Amino acid sequence: MTDLLTFGETMVSVRTARPMRLGGDAHLSIAGSESNVAIGVARLGHDAAWLSAVGNDEPGRLIQRTLRAENVDTTYLRFADDSFTGFIAFDQPSHDITRVSYHRRGSAASTLTASETTAAVESANPTLLHVTGITPALSDTARAATLAAVRTASAAGVQVSLDVNYRARLWSRADAATAIGQLLPHVHTVFSSDDELDLLTDASDPIADLLKTVDTLVVTAGGKGAWAHTKGTGSASDVHTVHRPALPVTVVDSIGAGDAFVSGYLSATLDKLSTESRLERATTSGAFCVTAYGDWESLPTREDLTLLSHSQGT
Ligand code: CKP
Ligand code: MG
Numbered sequence: 001m002t003d004l005l006t007f008g009e010t011m012v013s014v015r016t017a018r019p020m021r022l023g024g025d026a027h028l029s030i031a032g033s034e035s036n037v038a039i040g041v042a043r044l045g046h047d048a049a050w051l052s053a054v055g056n057d058e059p060g061r062l063i064q065r066t067l068r069a070e071n072v073d074t075t076y077l078r079f080a081d082d083s084f085t086g087f088i089a090f091d092q093p094s095h096d097i098t099r100v101s102y103h104r105r106g107s108a109a110s111t112l113t114a115s116e117t118t119a120a121v122e123s124a125n126p127t128l129l130h131v132t133g134i135t136p137a138l139s140d141t142a143r144a145a146t147l148a149a150v151r152t153a154s155a156a157g158v159q160v161s162l163d164v165n166y167r168a169r170l171w172s173r174a175d176a177a178t179a180i181g182q183l184l185p186h187v188h189t190v191f192s193s194d195d196e197l198d199l200l201t202d203a204s205d206p207i208a209d210l211l212k213t214v215d216t217l218v219v220t221a222g223g224k225g226a227w228a229h230t231k232g233t234g235s236a237s238d239v240h241t242v243h244r245p246a247l248p249v250t251v252v253d254s255i256g257a258g259d260a261f262v263s264g265y266l267s268a269t270l271d272k273l274s275t276e277s278r279l280e281r282a283t284t285s286g287a288f289c290v291t292a293y294g295d296w297e298s299l300p301t302r303e304d305l306t307l308l309s310h311s312q313g314t
Contacts, residue, residue, distance in 0.1 A: 002073065003270050004041050005126035007051035007117055007149065008034030008135045009109030010067075011086035011102075012059035013295070020091035030063045031088050031295045033132045033165055033259050035072065040263025040285065040299040042071040046270050051076035051120045053108040059085035060108070070296075076120045083108040090255070098255060102169055110139040114148035121152045128266055129153040132163045133199075136179040137170035143179055150186040159269070161189040163262050164196040173199060189216040189269075191262050208237050216275070218282070220261060222246065226283055228275045244279045247287035247312055253294065260289030260299050284308055 010032030016024065038048040050072050054060030056079040063085065067074050086104035093099055104110070112135070121129060131150060136143035150160050162183055166176050177199045184190070184200070190210065192200060197219065203209035207229050210217050217229045225245040232238030264285030268278040285300050288308050292298035300308070 002049045002124045002126045003046040004038065004048045004128045004130060004266060005051070005120060005124045006034040006038050006048070006130040007076070007112065007120070007145075008032060008132055009086050009104060009107065009138060010035040010050075010052055010054070010063050011088040011104060011107075012062060013088045013090060015090040017092055019093050020089060028062070029294065029297070030066050031090075031255075033134055033163065034130065035063075035067055036256050036259035036296045036299070037130055037163075037263045037266070038067070038072045039070045039296045040260055041267055041270075043299050043301045044263065044267035044285075044305075045302060046267060047073065049073035049076060049120075049124050049126070051112075051117065053078040053080050053083070053111055055079070055084040055108045056081045057085055059087070076116070076124075078108075078116065080108040080111060083111055086110075098253070100169075100255075104138070107138075110142055112138070112142045112145045114141070114144045117145040117149035118152045121149050121156070121158065125156075126153070126158055127270060128159050128161060130161045130163070130262070130266060131183070132165040133176060133180050134165050134167055134170065136183070137167060137176065146179075147182055147186075150183050154186040154188070159189070160187045161191065161262070161266065162187045163191040163258065164193070164199060165258065166196050166199055184210075184213050187214050189218065189265075190214050191218045191220070191258070191265070193258070194219055194221040207239060207241075211239060218265065218279070220258065220286075226261070226279055228279050230275060240275075242276050242279055244276075244283045247283060247308070249287045249291050249308075251290045252292055253298070254290050256295035256298070257286045257290045259295070261286035263299065264305075281305065 086107035265282035
């Protein structure tokens, strides 16, 4: 039994503070939306397990070691002899622009299978299963692995969350809409940015339409804050909405903010807090994360969240 199980590709990352072509100093780390969420949830005091595949290589061992050091359970990590660990390069052509290049097609994580994800769901027996729309974009087997996992989990009474996380470099909007549409009937909570909603439904009232399928729809809109929509107690079209503004912080690095937001929300879900309090922990965690560099390095602990709330006078 674990609090949270998640799976997806974690890559080795190399980051430079200027155009990479100029060479010079680089920072070596790891990056992956689902492992970011696992680290975030673990830092907030819960048990988190993460499943993936990496190459049987040094980048793969860096990923394993980093996640273990962050108290993430890596029991379900597979080292693939015949494949390689994905690689992501971040560089900065100008102060305000971070450029991302992926080298992940055919990587070890793209060989994830349905039998390994369903076996992990059965053995970990998590309270929450979290997936993202990145995994089904990796390959046909990874897409089947995602669908099988959410189906198995929801049939077993596990609460399933999905972060849309559309990545234009990996697939078209049409392919993403089809694959994510297959997941939705097995998902309870969806995290979507406002510009991803059209991938989930083409209805004129997307929120009411999605709440026919999922229990909670959390929509983020950067500086405008976030909304959590749940079914109201009245008629089918009755929707209960909660809004939290974004905290006014200085943004240093926005990559990983979405994962910080999700980990705050899921942590408060595990603590059985109200929708309002889930959204509050999510926005505080997201705000904390953007104030320092790194996809996961700047994820907050509980103490960090208190510090930020106090500095905002709340
Ligand atoms: O939506 P976020 O900025 O929170 O996601 C960031 C992660 O997995 C980052 O760590 C990167 O490796 C990725 O999303 C990705 O595959 O793009
Ligand atoms: Mg995101």
